[in-house]
Amino acid sequence: MALFRRLAGLFSRSRVEREIELELREHMQMRIDDSVAQGMSRKEAERTARLEFGNPAAMRERVSAEDAALGLDGILRDVRYALRGFAKSPGFVFVAIATLALGIGANTAVFELLDAVRLRSLPIARPDELAELRIVGGNHGIGINEDNYSTFTTPMWQEIRRHHDPFSSVFAWHTEEPMVGKLSETRHVHGLEVSGEFFSVLGIRPWQGRLLGIQDEGSCELSKIVVSYPFWKSEMGGAPITPESTLMVNGKTVQVLGVTPPSFFGMIVGQQFAVAYPTCTPSNPRREYFKYSVMGRLKPGWNIAQATGYLASLSPGLFASVAPTDYDAATIQLFKSFKLEAAPAGAGISPLREHYDSSLNLLLAITGLVLLIACANLANLMLARASVRQREVAVRIALGATRGRLVRQMLIESGLLALIGAGSGIVLAQPLSRLLVHSLGTSQSPIQLNVAMDWRVLLFAAAVAAITCMVFGTFPALRSAGVDPITAIRSGERGVYGSRERFSVQRTMVVVQIAISMVLLVGALLFVRSYRNLMTLDPGMRVKGITIAYFDWDSLHIKPEDQEDFKRQLVAEVKSLPGVENAAVTSNTPLTGPTWSHEVHVDGNEGSIRFTYVSPSYLATMNIPLLTGRNFTDQDTNHAPLAVIVNQMFIRRFLKGQPLGKMVRVMPEPQYPERVMQVIGTIPDTKYNDLRIAMEPMAFVPVAQTPVTADGPWAAVMIAATNGPTVINEVRQRFAAKYPQMILQFDNYEQDVQDTLVGDRMMAMLSGFFGVLAAILVIVGLYGVLSYLLAQRRNEIGIRIALGARRGQVIGLVMRDTAKMLALGVAAGVVFALLAGHAASAMLFGLKAWDPLTLGFAVLLLAAVAIGASWFPASRASRLDPAKALRTE
Amino acid sequence: MAKNDLQGALDLLILKTLSQLGSMHGYGVAMHIRQVSGDLLIVEDGSLYPALHRMEQNSWVRVTWAVTEYGRKAKYYALTAAGKKQLAEREKNWQDVAKGVQAILRFA
Numbered sequence: 001m002a003l004f005r006r007l008a009g010l011f012s013r014s015r016v017e018r019e020i021e022l023e024l025r026e027h028m029q030m031r032i033d034d035s036v037a038q039g040m041s042r043k044e045a046e047r048t049a050r051l052e053f054g055n056p057a058a059m060r061e062r063v064s065a066e067d068a069a070l071g072l073d074g075i076l077r078d079v080r081y082a083l084r085g086f087a088k089s090p091g092f093v094f095v096a097i098a099t100l101a102l103g104i105g106a107n108t109a110v111f112e113l114l115d116a117v118r119l120r121s122l123p124i125a126r127p128d129e130l131a132e133l134r135i136v137g138g139n140h141g142i143g144i145n146e147d148n149y150s151t152f153t154t155p156m157w158q159e160i161r162r163h164h165d166p167f168s169s170v171f172a173w174h175t176e177e178p179m180v181g182k183l184s185e186t187r188h189v190h191g192l193e194v195s196g197e198f199f200s201v202l203g204i205r206p207w208q209g210r211l212l213g214i215q216d217e218g219s220c221e222l223s224k225i226v227v228s229y230p231f232w233k234s235e236m237g238g239a240p241i242t243p244e245s246t247l248m249v250n251g252k253t254v255q256v257l258g259v260t261p262p263s264f265f266g267m268i269v270g271q272q273f274a275v276a277y278p279t280c281t282p283s284n285p286r287r288e289y290f291k292y293s294v295m296g297r298l299k300p301g302w303n304i305a306q307a308t309g310y311l312a313s314l315s316p317g318l319f320a321s322v323a324p325t326d327y328d329a330a331t332i333q334l335f336k337s338f339k340l341e342a343a344p345a346g347a348g349i350s351p352l353r354e355h356y357d358s359s360l361n362l363l364l365a366i367t368g369l370v371l372l373i374a375c376a377n378l379a380n381l382m383l384a385r386a387s388v389r390q391r392e393v394a395v396r397i398a399l400g401a402t403r404g405r406l407v408r409q410m411l412i413e414s415g416l417l418a419l420i421g422a423g424s425g426i427v428l429a430q431p432l433s434r435l436l437v438h439s440l441g442t443s444q445s446p447i448q449l450n451v452a453m454d455w456r457v458l459l460f461a462a463a464v465a466a467i468t469c470m471v472f473g474t475f476p477a478l479r480s481a482g483v484d485p486i487t488a489i490r491s492g493e494r495g496v497y498g499s500r501e502r503f504s505v506q507r508t509m510v511v512v513q514i515a516i517s518m519v520l521l522v523g524a525l526l527f528v529r530s531y532r533n534l535m536t537l538d539p540g541m542r543v544k545g546i547t548i549a550y551f552d553w554d555s556l557h558i559k560p561e562d563q564e565d566f567k568r569q570l571v572a573e574v575k576s577l578p579g580v581e582n583a584a585v586t587s588n589t590p591l592t593g594p595t596w597s598h599e600v601h602v603d604g605n606e607g608s609i610r611f612t613y614v615s616p617s618y619l620a621t622m623n624i625p626l627l628t629g630r631n632f633t634d635q636d637t638n639h640a641p642l643a644v645i646v647n648q649m650f651i652r653r654f655l656k657g658q659p660l661g662k663m664v665r666v667m668p669e670p671q672y673p674e675r676v677m678q679v680i681g682t683i684p685d686t687k688y689n690d691l692r693i694a695m696e697p698m699a700f701v702p703v704a705q706t707p708v709t710a711d712g713p714w715a716a717v718m719i720a721a722t723n724g725p726t727v728i729n730e731v732r733q734r735f736a737a738k739y740p741q742m743i744l745q746f747d748n749y750e751q752d753v754q755d756t757l758v759g760d761r762m763m764a765m766l767s768g769f770f771g772v773l774a775a776i777l778v779i780v781g782l783y784g785v786l787s788y789l790l791a792q793r794r795n796e797i798g799i800r801i802a803l804g805a806r807r808g809q810v811i812g813l814v815m816r817d818t819a820k821m822l823a824l825g826v827a828a829g830v831v832f833a834l835l836a837g838h839a840a841s842a843m844l845f846g847l848k849a850w851d852p853l854t855l856g857f858a859v860l861l862l863a864a865v866a867i868g869a870s871w872f873p874a875s876r877a878s879r880l881d882p883a884k885a886l887r888t889e
Numbered sequence: 890m891a892k893n894d895l896q897g898a899l900d901l902l903i904l905k906t907l908s909q910l911g912s913m914h915g916y917g918v919a920m921h922i923r924q925v926s927g928d929l930l931i932v933e934d935g936s937l938y939p940a941l942h943r944m945e946q947n948s949w950v951r952v953t954w955a956v957t958e959y960g961r962k963a964k965y966y967a968l969t970a971a972g973k974k975q976l977a978e979r980e981k982n983w984q985d986v987a988k989g990v991q992a993i994l995r996f997a
Contacts, residue, residue, distance in 0.1 A: 019964070020938070020942070022962075022964075023915065023938070023963070023964045024934075024938065026914075026916075026961050026962055026963050026964075027914075027915055027916045027934065027938075027963075029961055030914075030916040030957070030959070030961055030963070031916065033959055033961070034920075052934070053934055054934075054935060059934065059935060059938065062935060062938070062939050063938045063939050063942045064942070065939070066939045066942045066943045066946065
């Protein structure tokens with residue numbers, strides 16, 4: 001406290017001086033007043049007072065001199081001294097600050113991202129009261145999940161809404177991708193379907209107009225929406241909301257009720273919603289269709305555990321009343337045994353958090369290590385600087401400076417460097433973290449994340465800077481203050497060779513640097529190779545030159561039994577367009593799309609199988625060869641025997657003997673009655689929905705044999721064409737002319753597949769970047785230390801040369817030194833790299849963490865770096881003119 | 890052994906005065922010491938204010954600006970908890986010193 005006041009006093013020096021002056025003047029006045037009261041004339045009193053008091057200026061000096069005696073003023077003087085020193089060696093200061101800024105900036109940037117994704121709360125009122133309702137263990141694969149956040153069916157939500165005792169109110173929401181704009185230029189936007197309580201429970205106030213309420217629920221015909229602030233600004237020009245404000249959504253004109261405030265991005269961290277509209281309850285909602293995420297605000301006095309207890313007791317009755325009926329008995333029993341629980345939801349929901357949590361942690365560790373290398377470099381720089389100043393330090397000690405005083409001064413120097421470095425680092429962190437966010441986003445779904453400074457980030461940067469300062473500042477300070485003045489003054493500024501200890505400290509630093517950069521290099525190589533493995537992986541089918549076209553013809557009102565004919569014509573029409581090699585309908589786009597499974601019984605085995613419904617040209621379009629049997633034809637419709645083509649995993653896992661002709665029984669579920677299909681062909685294994693996952697048993701079924709109950713007025717068509725953009729234009733023109741009401745959308749398939757690897761790409765890019773940075777820092781560090789050591793040994797080397805040492809021998813002398821440090825560093829590095837690799841192995845694809853090739857390559861790389869960095873100083877030393885070197889002694 | 894610090898005597902006088910008067914300005918402190926000691930001890934202004942300033946920086950005293958009964962604006966000093974501790978220490982210290990000096994003087 002006292003120290004704080006003193007420091008504060010330093011910065012308000014003039015105020016302190018003024019106060020002292022005022023106090024002294026008043027003192028003199030009081031004395032005069034007293035003398036006058038005792039009968040002295042005022043003039044006489046003033047004279048006596050001044051005489052006794054002495055020179056007021058001198059007096060003031062004496063008072064403020066107390067500060068100097070307390071050692072306060074000294075701090076300011078040290079700062080000034082340090083700054084003067086910096087001005088004299090701008091090169092050192094530049095390198096130091098740049099290294100620190102990069103190190104601290106990179107750390108802060110990664111932390112900022114972590115903060116935004118994981119630590120920050122939703123921008124709503126009292127986020128800690130928000131709880132999410134869940135089914136313990138999820139829905140066990142029963143039914144259909146609409147999106148990643150779908151935990152409840154519509155009937156479940158209706159039941160929960162009726163029994164929400166622990167919560168003052170509950171709400172449901174789910175994500176959708178509605179089409180916004182006129183038909184010719186529609187595009188998908190992020191939409192939220194929300195129950196009437198949504199905005200009031202979250203405590204969101206309208207920025208313009210009004211938000212949705214209970215009264216807006218009801219009609220399933222979309223008529224009212226609320227838009228987000230960014231959408232309002234960019235799509236509606238920020239025009240004031242009036243009763244006439246409208247927007248085209250899914251081809252219909254709807255009324256815009258209001259705008260949400262700028263801070264509210266929705267429920268998903270990293271995804272800014274565009275429009276929100278009310279939920280509706282169809283008359284006969286599907287009981288196996290999981291759609292909503294349900295959250296609530298806890299009542300005062302309730303906590304998560306109590307709420308979970310209440311929900312658990314509610315569960316048996318609730319799930320019994322909403323269970324679907326079209327499953328086998330075991331599945332229905334499982335459904336009825338579901339249990340509800342509550343979990344905190346104040347931080348929102350984030351796929352970023354789920355996907356990249358470990359990546360971000362690892363990145364933080366990597367940037368931390370880079371900073372550590374930078375610190376080691378700085379420490380070496382400071383040591384070198386300190387040894388140059390040894391004479392100055394010795395003189396100061398001889399003149400009576402205490403050791404503490406000297407340490408303080410040097411710590412102030414490194415503290416200043418750390419402070420400036422941290423400041424620049426924080427500035428640098430902003431663009432860096434935006435770059436990070438950008439590298440995680442894809443063309444299809446950019447990430448909208450508010451990576452901004454907050455107290456956590458500032459605290460983090462400050463802590464990093466303080467630790468940095470301690471690491472690189474303390475040791476050199478202690479060391480140089482411990483110098484023996486007699487030796488130092490006598491030996492001059494060049495110091496003496498013989499105080500071996502200091503050199504071993506610098507060598508240790510270099511060894512540490514080599515060890516750490518070994519870890520970073522191995523990590524970088526692993527991630528780059530893992531990414532390369534993924535990129536070059538053969539998924540067993542064509543990925544290049546495929547365009548996906550999504551057709552939606554709901555508005556054409558085609559009868560269910562005619563849907564398949566319509567699809568057939570559609571594909572034929574697409575195929576006939578110029579530039580199209582082939583085209584096929586599929587229910588699932590592999591490697592990117594959702595998953596679809598059916599329970600099957602075959603050959604006495606049973607299990608869950610990936611099913612894809614495709615048109616006959618699918619195998620040809622995707623370049624999947626038929627191994628045995630026959631392909632589907634246009635005759636394979638619901639009027640013909642049901643057919644299925646299976647892959648090798650299916651055969652291995654489920655079939656005995658000759659696969660062709662085997663009967664596969666598909667178990668019933670809502671909309672999909674129990675059916676028996678005959679295996680008519682076999683194909684090789686292809687990847688299903690994720691490149692990282694091993695081959696799975698798969699079955700392909702003719703799309704024309706989709707149960708009529710499950711068919712719908714939409715289709716995804718894979719188009720094989722080398723020139724995607726022209727084909728997209730052709731398709732657009734053809735269908736816009738023929739069916740103006742049809743909704744069309746296109747995707748570049750190869751791009752889509754690569755977009756699933758952004759996390760791997762980011763890790764490969766960043767770890768590669770930091771690996772290279774680490775190597776550069778090692779070069780700088782090694783070069784600096786060797787140059788310095790050799791300068792110290794000039795005399796010795798001069799004598800060696802004078803006594804007949806050849807060039808090669810001198811170079812060998814230096815190289816042996818390097819080799820020793822390298823060997824030690826690499827040995828330690830391999831151990832750490834193995835430990836670190838073990839932690840990262842879950843994020844690697846197609847290689848193990850203890851990959852000998854990677855380790856060997858990293859060692860080679862480091863050896864090259866070390867030899868390169870020592871060659872220069874070594875060859876310079878070998879060309880030393882012995883006469884000159886000895887004369888300067 | 891008591892810390893022999895005659896210079897500390899001034900601090901002791903000031904601290905004790907402040908503890909007796911509660912809150913007082915520099916001139917009042919000087920006057921009080923002079924009057925109570927019957928003009929035996931006269932604190933010089935040149936020593937008083939540096940001492941007060943040092944005490945302020947060490948947080949032994951708390952300062953406030955107030956108007957005196959004669960309408961002068963003055964800086965008032967009052968002891969803090971740390972100041973009271975200092976006073977106790979120095980009082981004890983002084984007594985030890987005095988005892989020691991007495992013993993020396995009495996030695997025949």
